Amino acid sequence: DAMVIQNPRYQVTQFGKPVTLSCSQTLNHNVMYWYQQKSSQAPKLLFHYYDKDFNNEADTPDNFQSRRPNTSFCFLDIRSPGLGDAAMYLCATSREPPGLSYEQYFGPGTRLTVT
């Protein structure tokens, strides 16, 4: 059974047109993460939520925002997508932060194309 679900799996948007990617989890985990992964590169952490507390990485552009309305759902909003934002976006969850050695579960990812 899918534990971390991402929708849609593929998303095409136009340059500058806002887009929202969604993630849901059935694990009741406290922490939800958003990563950006470009071709042949390692995933790059954009931000994470620890319960309702939002933690932004220092180098995440302001163009990227996130919302977590409840434990199960987390959204990634890209306000004005540029061509450089085309990537795979991965959602992940863990019971506690990875510094505490808890398992981290990734979703299948959403492949974003910007035209």
Next chain:
Amino acid sequence: KNQVEQSPQSLIILEGKNCTLQCNYTVSPFSNLRWYKQDTGRGPVSLTIMTFSENTKSNGRYTATLDADTKQSSLHITASQLSDSASYICVVSARVTGGFKTIFGAGTRLFVKA
């Protein structure tokens, strides 16, 4: 500077052969080290997690080792299968004031040929 370096960058082996992937890190203070397998177009899947006190951990045909003194880890794959073709990513976490820091390696791309 916190870094995780993996080698080789890519590797081609024949089905049934064994292989070993390397991970060297300078992340400090060390909390744990994880190996993930990522199939093309999929999210990473955890293979092993090791803390400071653990020096080996197995998951089926995958065995990870950790030498916290030399800050090196390896992932050994036994009797490789075609389905082992994937990227293998080493991730090191550190507990820091106010939270944590997670550093991803660039990964090793493994190709298993029939």
